[in-house]
Each structure stands twice: as C-alpha cells, then as structure tokens.
Amino acid sequence: MIADAALVEAFEATIAADERIEPRDWMPDDYRATLVRQIAQHAHSEIIGMQPEGNWITRAPSLRRKAILMAKVQDEAGHGAYLYSAAETLGVSRDELTEQLLTGRQKYSSIFNYPTLTWADMGAIGWLVDGAAIVNQVPITRCSYGPYARAMVRICKEESFHQRQGFEILHALARGTEAQRAMAQDAVDRWWWPSLMMFGPPDDESPHSAQSMAWGIKRFSNDELRQRFVDMAVPQAESLTLTLPDAELRWNEQRGHYDFGPIDWDEFWTVVKGNGPCNRQRMEHRRAAHADGAWVREAAAAYAAKQDARRVAA
C-alpha cells in the first residue's frame, strides 16, 4: 500500500512542528518499526533489570533498605508494564514482545548482563546506571510519539528518585566502616565503564541515529549524552569521596566538559553479542519464570473463558 501523500505530509508537519504523533495517526512503517524496536528494548530492559537488583532483596542489610529496594524493583516491573502498553498502541501485543525477548530476537540493555556482586552494587546501579538511564530518557519525554513520551515522563520521575536512593546507599557506605567504603569503591570501579557504554557506540558508528533524530525519536547523539552524564557524575563522585576508575578524567576548561579515557568497545560488543558475564543467566531466568508460569496463565485464561460462557448462558 502506497501512503497517501496527504498523510505523509501531515506526519511530517507534525514532526516539524514538534507536536505528537498519536496511535490513530498515520505514520511511516519504518517510524513504527523503529519505535516498536526501541520501546520494546526499553521495556525488556526494565524486566531483565529486575534480576540484578532483585538478587539482593532477601539480603538487604536493613529493613528500611529492603523496603526501598523492593519498591524499586517493583517500579521496574511497573515501567515494563507502561512501556509494553505504549508498544501495544503501535499494534504489537505483549505476547509477541515477550516472545521476541525470550527467543533473543529483541534485545535488552547490556548493562544488565553484569552481575551484582555486593550490596554496594545496589548503590552503583542506582547512581550510575539509573543516572545514565535518566540522561538517555529525559529527551524522550519530548519524543514525537505521544504514548512513549508520556510513559517516559512518569518513568523519569521515578528513575530520578531511584538515582537519589542509589546515591544515598553509596553515601552511607562511603562514610561507613573501612569494609563498607571499600565495597562502595569496588562497585563504582566495576560499574563506571559499563555505564558509559549504556549510551551506545560512538556517533560515527551509530547508523540508525540520524533517522531517529530526524523523526524526533532521538534528540541528542550518543556522544553528547555520554558527555552530559560524565559531566554530571564527576562532581557527584567527588561529593561521595569516591574515585572514578579513569586516570584520564579531567576538566577541560576549553571544552567546558570533562575529558575521559577511551572506552573498551571490544567489551561492549562482546556483551552485546551475548558473551557478557550474565547474558545466559538472565535469559535462562526469564525463560524459566515464563515457562513455570505457563500453567497459571492457562488457568487464568480457562477461568475467564468459563466465566464468559456462564455470563452468556445466564
């Protein structure tokens, strides 16, 4: 089917005016596909992201921290739910998306393929990983696709709450015992570089970015966002009295930004391609939970069908 010229024009005018495309509006197939891919990946990241933090819920070191962590992991499930709903407005069902995740055809953020080795990782994930996510996501609150933009407003609000909680965890550790302080530094050492990788490959190797920018899905380049994150993180690290594991990190008066050392893109691609420390574990866990729950979902469907039939009969 060839798109009606008037529809194309309307779509482009909406984009140009920085207004929102809504589900019932006409949109190009590629625009739709790009959004589905991106929203799905984002939703899957929330779902898979529950695992590394969920790993510490039963062992949280105080009841207050336990409650905060449980609520955070629950928020991630909630974010996953909003985002799947946003994707559904584009005509894909949650079942299809789940299938794409479980078969590995759609990705989730590689950051969740690193293990959480100590409690301090709850702090580092909150501060750095959620921090990077916020930098990535705040521009999406102005995304051209309405449902995605609106989901992101709510998500960003919660994420910033999470980021503050992560910072507080590290803050308490950094001012705690020698062992706690070492734990905090170790976590930051392990999570810093993977967090920088969250912004994706350098601009000159990021093929889809230009089109996404043109469509108002993406607002800033990977490298711009990465720089923004570094500039934000460095003074925060100082206030935590923790160091960032990069000897080349220093203020560049001329650029008005922090310079930082080269990123190990080999590691990035290794993890993206499935060979990070936890890729297999995360997928196995999700597949097992899905498989273990099959009989429950079937029961719910069977019950609903029976209820419908009873209603009709009555």
Add this chain to the structure above:
Amino acid sequence: MIADAALVEAFEATIAADERIEPRDWMPDDYRATLVRQIAQHAHSEIIGMQPEGNWITRAPSLRRKAILMAKVQDEAGHGAYLYSAAETLGVSRDELTEQLLTGRQKYSSIFNYPTLTWADMGAIGWLVDGAAIVNQVPITRCSYGPYARAMVRICKEESFHQRQGFEILHALARGTEAQRAMAQDAVDRWWWPSLMMFGPPDDESPHSAQSMAWGIKRFSNDELRQRFVDMAVPQAESLTLTLPDAELRWNEQRGHYDFGPIDWDEFWTVVKGNGPCNRQRMEHRRAAHADGAWVREAAAAYAAKQDARRVAA
C-alpha cells in the same frame, strides 16, 4: 511346607547353645520375618537419620566440625549399606526394602521425625540419640543371627565414636559463650525425652519382645535398656554442667538406679503414627531423592546391559 523336625531341632539347639544362625541354615519363617523387619527398620533409620544431621553440614561452624559431621553422616550411609546387606542374606532385595520404606510399610526410628533446630542438636543427637542407639545395639552384637550380629559389631564401634563427638560438641558449647551454652541446654531439653522413647514402649505394652528374647534376637527388655541409658546419661550430663529436663530425676539408693519421671507416651504414639514434626518432610525428601535419581539408576543399568552384550559379542 512343614518343617522337618530335625531342622527345627537343630535351629533350637543353636539358639539354646547361644551360637549363630547363618544364612544357609534353616530357620522358622517367623524368625526370618522378625529379623527382616528389625534389620530393615534399623537400615531405614540410618538412611532417614542422615537428613536431620545432613541439614547442618553446609552450615557447620568450623571446618573441623564440618569434616567430622560429613564423615558421620557418611558413616550412617555406610551403616545403612551393611544392614541392607545383612537383610539381603535373609532373601529380600534392597529394592524391595527401599520400596517398603518409600511406601511407608516399613518404619524407621521415630527419633528422626524431630527437627534439628540449631547446631547444638548435632551435639545432642550424638550424645543422646547415638548414646541410646548404642545401649540398644550393643546386645545385638550377640544376636542369634550371625550377619546381623557381625554388622552390629562394626556399627557399634563407629557409633561410640559418634557419641563421643556429640559429647565434645556439647562440651565445647557448654564452656563457650552464654549464647552457646543456652543453645546446648535447649538442645538437651528437646532431645532428652525423645531419646528415652527410643527404647520403645514399656515392657507391659511391648508384645513382640518375649518371642524376640526367646530367639536370642533381643537380650534385654525395653525398660531395662532405658534404665541403663538413664544411668549412663545422668553423670555425663553433670560433667557437661547441663541439666536434664526432668524434675523427678534422682538417684535411688535402694534400686541402685536413677528414678525418672513419666514418659509422655501419647507423644510417642503420635510420632509413630506419622504425626511428628518431620514425618512428612523426611519421607518427602527420601521419595524425592529416589525419584530424582531414577534416570541415573536406569542409565547405570542400561550401560551395564550394553557392556554385557558387548562382552558376549566380543
């Protein structure tokens, strides 16, 4: 088939002379059945008895204690193996006996239906439960059935080693911190009465005992053995500086024995009938281990059959 009078006479003469009946000797059906029941119950007790102590192997508080406990639980498996072999000399296979255990047609000692709640229970089980077992079993080293008597010689030697180790655990705890001492006393409080029940119902309610005595399978009555155990345990408790939970316990000069309070036989029968704290758990655990291992046993059998076939073909 009516037994030849000469065979009966030879059997009775052997018993009368306090000599041993061996597997190839003729014996009355009831004698055989009694022995099978008793040896099987004893073997099953060793197997089920691995669970309450196995429960603490991964948590033992020092590497030395861990090694001792692992070796002890292993000895129990070994005792089970000897005893099943002894029972096999009477014409029942281990598979049949396992089946009888798993279907609940044969019993195991009720003492293992109590839970091990703390590390001190490793001490109390060694000291009291193995102690009671030894008092029960030493006379069986002179049992009229040769294979059972010989198995028991070896078992008693190891059990007395275990008893000493249990005593040592309690000794260390009783001389340890306040919390350790409390843990030791608590364990003794919980295991004392169940240990007294291990000798079985009072003599006037123990119907099978007379025949077993006549056959030289049993040498002393339940109450005689129980008294022997109490007389042994009281001074040991004193040397541990722990108390036994019986206000009526005192030396009776006239009898030359310790008097002790009434046993709660309702509790005994409740547990025997399957309603102790852990009856279901012990059986479920054993059934699950057996079921989970089925494919392994089948593989071993299939491999052995293939090997035999290859040998024949070669």
Add this chain to the structure above:
Amino acid sequence: MNDVATYALRLGDDALILSQRLAWWSARAPELEEDLALTNVALDLLGQARPLLARAGELEGRGRDEDALAYLRGEREFLNLLIVELPDRDFAEAIARLLLFSTFQLARCEALTGSADELIAGVAAKAVKEVAYHRDHAVRWTLRLGDGTEESHARMQAAIERLWPYAHEPFAADELDLRMAGEGVGVDPATLRDGWRAFVAETLGRATLGVPADGWAPSGGRRGEHTEGFGFLLAELQSLHRAHVGATW
C-alpha cells in the same frame, strides 16, 4: 521481654517472614502484573513488621531497634507462625498460603484495631485495608486456579492439602494470647476460627476445591520451634547485616 513486647514481636515476625518469602517471587511470577501484586503484598507486610518490631524493642527497653530484632536474633528467638515460613514450591502454594493466612490476619487486624496498645492498634487499623486486598487477591487466584484447567485444579488442591495442617496453629491460643486478650491488648485467636473456616470453606467451594480433613496440626512457631528450612531463610536474610558488625547502612 514483657508480654506486650513479645506480643508485638509475634505480630511483627509473622509479617516480616511472610514478606521475606514473598519477596522471592520478585522477577519470578507467572506474569508481570502478578510480580507487581506479590511485591505489593510483600511491601505491605514489611511495612507492618517494621513498627511492630520497633515497638517490641522499645517496650523491651534494651536498646534493640527494628534491625537488631530482624537481623540479630537466632532461629529459636523468632516467634512467627510456621505457615509464613514455608517455602513456596509453586505459585499455587503461594496463593494457598496467602488465602489461609490473610483470612486469619484480616480477622486478627480487625480485632486489634481496638488494642489497648496504641501502636498495635494503629498498625492494625492501617493493615486492615491492606490485608483485605491481600485476601481478595488470594481469593481471585484461588478461583482461577481451582476452576481453571485440570492441571491448575490439581495443583491448587495439592497446595491447599499441603498447607492445611499449618492452618491450625494460628488459632491455638497460648497463655500469652489469653493474657493479652484479657488485658485488651490482643485477641484470643480461637475466637476467630469459625469465621475463618466459613470464609475459607466458602471460597474453596466456589473454586470447586475440597476442604481438607483436619488431622496433623504442627505448631511451635510461637515457642521458636521452627521448620528446618527456617534456618536457611534466616541465614540469607541476615547474612550481609551480620557480616558487618555494628555498621550502619
């Protein structure tokens, strides 16, 4: 510990330990909405446990706060009912436990809103709404599983059978319960039994499930005599806290 402190600790331990068990379901539930729902229940329970433990520590007067009581007691010092500490072998067991326990807990909370101890009364008043939701949630799933597929029916029936023995302990009043009921602080749980039974039986009936026969009725939680799995639960719960003696988080 005095009576009221012990009573608060019992209530708090029930909530804390069930919360810990339910937290296991995080990222493991059969569907996303259920992950959210079970975590909600776990969070509600944790929210109930914290002030109750704090109250117990305050009444005890030895300077133990909620964390000291949660993280630094041993197996024999926890006073929760056995039913809340059992591990879930499948989703049906999680639902069966929630049905049996929350039906009891709701009745207990309703009674405790009038407690002479203000903190207990306050926690109960807040918890009534929460636990009513837990019970509704359990009922909805009991119906779906009981009257769903052949497999779900069988699993749900098995779960109810497995948990039923542990559903007697909550109603067995001991002397402390009776003293607390007498003083208007607590409630005699035996008085809640008929209502509990009626509700559970009606729910199971609607779900086409049978009410198990009464029989074995294990107990001991209130005396700190727990199941063997409980020590492993505590080992996990307390591991990090105990590894850093005296640290703050």
Add this chain to the structure above:
Amino acid sequence: MNDVATYALRLGDDALILSQRLAWWSARAPELEEDLALTNVALDLLGQARPLLARAGELEGRGRDEDALAYLRGEREFLNLLIVELPDRDFAEAIARLLLFSTFQLARCEALTGSADELIAGVAAKAVKEVAYHRDHAVRWTLRLGDGTEESHARMQAAIERLWPYAHEPFAADELDLRMAGEGVGVDPATLRDGWRAFVAETLGRATLGVPADGWAPSGGRRGEHTEGFGFLLAELQSLHRAHVGATW
C-alpha cells in the same frame, strides 16, 4: 597477602567451595553408594582445603587461621574458580563438573608435588591419589550416563555444554600464576591444557558424547568476581559462624 599466601588461598578455595557444593548431595544422591562416594570426594577436598587455608593465614602473618579465612571473608575475597561454585541442577551436572575439574586438578596436583613450598607440595602429594579417584569416579559415571539411556545421554550432553564455558578459566594464567611458576612454587596452568583436553575429549568420545565448541569463557574467580549464586553459598556456609562472633566450637 604475599604471593605464596594468595596462591595457597586459591588452591584452598577451589577445594573448599567444591566440597561445599558436593556436600549438598548428602542424602540426595541417586543411590546409597553414590551418597557415600560423593561425600568421600567432598571430604577429600575439605581435607585438602584446610591445610592450604591454614598455610595462607600463616604466610599472611595476621593471625588468621583456616576458620577465619573460610568464615570471615566476603564474596569479593574468595579466589576460587567459577566452575567449583556453580550449583548442580542435576546429577549429570555434578558428574560433568567433577570430570572437568578433577582432570584439571589432578594435573595441577601432579605438578605441585614438586612445589618449593613444602606445605603445598605435601598437600599435592597426598591429593594426587585422592583426585585420581575423583577423576576415575567421574569417568565411570560419564560413561554410564553418556552411553546409558536416551535421557541420560541428553542430560549428560546438556551438562557438559553448560559447564564447558567454565572449563577455560582454570588454564588462563595470570601474573601471579606466572610468578609462582617462575619461582617453582606453582605451575603455569596453560601448560596443563593440552593434556586436559586430550583426556576429556577421549572420555567424552568413549561416552558417545560430543565435545562442545569453545566460545564464551567466563572468568573472574581469581579476582574475586564470582557468579551471583556465590553470595548465597557463602551466606549459608558462614551463617552460624558469623552469628557467634568470637566463639569457639
């Protein structure tokens, strides 16, 4: 810690953690004889671990004994290989791990009998016989499972596939390994690889099992970067000891 202490700790941690995992099989093995056999292996390994940890503590000179090292280190301080810490999901995995690890361990023990550190040499000399038995045992079961039934073949192949990625780490020498090899205390594990591979491939072949393709090769154990399950193993192992600070047992 100095180099030799760290080296002894690595060897000791490998043995300690595998022993802990194998101990799980107690009262859970497929048959009684196997319960005895797996416990034997676990006991041998524990017996190897103890003097090695003690030696590490002695060389460190800060007064830590075998128990301080086993019970009072955190997740990031354990230096065992990842392969020994993985939980067994079935008996095939227990056997696959024992085959892959004990074949490596035997070669390492043989090399270490000539260690310049007398304690390490002594432990290795004693362990050679024990580990040869472990390997034989693993080989016998690999044959039975691989060439047994269709199910056992599939399970054993799956177990080998699952563990294979973790079989690379033992041979990846780091600087400490090379220094220790240079000083005659240790062995460069890379030199053991060909022999290991030949033996394992031949065994798998006899068992009608395929040798997996090399690929993903996780590592990190020697730097204290473990799998997420490891913290739970430690929580259990250390729970009682940590609950009683300063107590003797």
